[in-house]
Amino acid sequence: MRIALLLIGFGHVGRRFVHLVHEMTPTLEALGIAPVVVGICTRRHGTVFNEAGLDARHAAQQVAGGDAVGPASTSTSAHDAIAQLGSLNAEARIVVETTPLDVQSGQPAIGHIEMALASGAHVISANKGPVAHAWHTLAAQATAAQRQFLFEGAVMDGIPIFNLVRETMPGVTILGFRGVVNSTTNHILSAMERGEPFAPALARMQADGIAEADPSLDVDGWDTAAKVAALANVWMDARITPKDVRREGICANDATRVADAVAAGRRMKLVGRATRRTPGAKKIDASVQLEPLEISDPLGGLDGQANALEIDTDALGRVVVTQRDGGLEKTAYALFADLMTIARAVADGSDRRSGQR
Numbered sequence: 001m002r003i004a005l006l007l008i009g010f011g012h013v014g015r016r017f018v019h020l021v022h023e024m025t026p027t028l029e030a031l032g033i034a035p036v037v038v039g040i041c042t043r044r045h046g047t048v049f050n051e052a053g054l055d056a057r058h059a060a061q062q063v064a065g066g067d068a069v070g071p072a073s074t075s076t077s078a079h080d081a082i083a084q085l086g087s088l089n090a091e092a093r094i095v096v097e098t099t100p101l102d103v104q105s106g107q108p109a110i111g112h113i114e115m116a117l118a119s120g121a122h123v124i125s126a127n128k129g130p131v132a133h134a135w136h137t138l139a140a141q142a143t144a145a146q147r148q149f150l151f152e153g154a155v156m157d158g159i160p161i162f163n164l165v166r167e168t169m170p171g172v173t174i175l176g177f178r179g180v181v182n183s184t185t186n187h188i189l190s191a192m193e194r195g196e197p198f199a200p201a202l203a204r205m206q207a208d209g210i211a212e213a214d215p216s217l218d219v220d221g222w223d224t225a226a227k228v229a230a231l232a233n234v235w236m237d238a239r240i241t242p243k244d245v246r247r248e249g250i251c252a253n254d255a256t257r258v259a260d261a262v263a264a265g266r267r268m269k270l271v272g273r274a275t276r277r278t279p280g281a282k283k284i285d286a287s288v289q290l291e292p293l294e295i296s297d298p299l300g301g302l303d304g305q306a307n308a309l310e311i312d313t314d315a316l317g318r319v320v321v322t323q324r325d326g327g328l329e330k331t332a333y334a335l336f337a338d339l340m341t342i343a344r345a346v347a348d349g350s351d352r353r354s355g356q357r
């Protein structure tokens, strides 16, 4: 099965994704799946498109070295590249959307996804903005177009959070959740517990490509607020945006709060949560707060970049999912997992029966 891929965004995650797809060649070949990168579109490094297929790993080296995405790169916009993809003959066409988070609007990613679905392509994304701002509209569009819109990498990197609920918890109602879901702030808080200053701990996360392109999105709590909105929209029909989430961040001045918590046998954690105001009510209470947690709390024991999410359900009680080793390799894996989900759906014809499974 030939799957034509158009990558919109070719930064840390997009570049790691093309290397991972190459590393997975034996698995893909055994399943008869042949993903072919036909286009790569960036903001400042140009766009390349070749329906016969590109050397995406070479393009990744070029961009990582600061060069254009290819010698024949053009200034073609993402929308024109999606139109080109739409005219291709392939068993499946997938747009891989990994542009940076715009927490205020979810754009330009929302526009890219709308156009991709309208062109007949499936969409996979690691960008939480569209789910935090426009989940209901995009899900309805995907269903109407009989296409998939998947975003496993948007929360907790490669840990299958959305898949877990969608595929393995039929009929379960999610009453609420709370989680430590931002690696950068958890790393900084852990470093501050050891007496390290705020700024170098943040710089390490930037150097490793873990912090958002604009790191204030992490430390001001916006990234967590976007994840809370995304989870609440998908799981609790919340219809909120990150601006509806009460929000607190972390800063260098929190060193005293961190030290006081340690002295009291506790740990400060940036916790995102959502609950229904009253059981059965439509209104969702959503927040991001710096909280002192007991070390015995599943969220209180998290070190460094570790994340965890506690999901409160009716049928299963509280379910805790922990990610001990986050990182952009795992986010790239989430894109790969979404690619495989679509390949399976195309193979068994279920992609033509429903958009969101």
Ligand SMILES: NC(=O)c1ccc[n+]([C@@H]2O[C@H](COP(=O)([O-])OP(=O)(O)OC[C@H]3O[C@@H](n4cnc5c(N)ncnc54)[C@H](OP(=O)(O)O)[C@@H]3O)[C@@H](O)[C@H]2O)c1
Pocket: 008, 009, 010, 011, 012, 013, 014, 041, 042, 043, 044, 045, 046, 078, 098, 099, 100, 101, 108, 126, 127, 128, 153, 154, 157, 209, 210, 211, 212, 213, 327, 328, 331
């Ligand atoms: N890094 C992580 O560990 C991680 C984890 C989970 C989720 N995510 C999410 O994954 C997404 C990508 O993250 P990243 O770390 O790969 O970001 P990044 O390194 O900043 O890369 C972003 C890419 O998007 C391109 N871009 C920006 N605006 C564009 C536009 N209008 N049209 C086409 N391309 C555009 C950039 O092009 P130029 O370089 O030419 O400007 C760049 O190639 C983000 O939404 C992030 O929140 C990241």
